[in-house]
Amino acid sequence: MACGDGNDQGRRAAAAVAILAVRGLPGRVANMREAGRKPRVAPWAPIGRGFSLLLAIAMTDSAARLGFLTFLPFLLKIKGVDLPTRIALTLIFAGGAASKLASGWLAAARGT
DSSP, rough: SSOHHHHHHHHHHHHHHHHHHOOOOOOHHHHHHHHHOOOOOOOSOSSHHHHHHHHHHHHHHHHHHHHHHHHHHHHHHTOOOHHHHHHHHHHHHHHHHHHHHHHHHHHHHTTO
């Protein structure tokens, strides 16, 4: 990395997630306030920072999972885990990824 250590990029990402969780994403409500109109929202719809918080949690979860799964095979090799165990774990993780892909395709095909 050109500037800073390897943790510098992680700190920047964490700061961006924290800012988005606290402030929320700029959206339609902010644009309507600028225009001087009230947003048309169903009376039962919750208004708050729920989406921003869920987005921040999902981003953090995805980043942690990606880092863990990237370096897990190397860690297992260093620890001396035998080959069949490593292959079994690889197949489990590949099956999880394939099921997410299939579920996304199915949801898009069914419209839910």
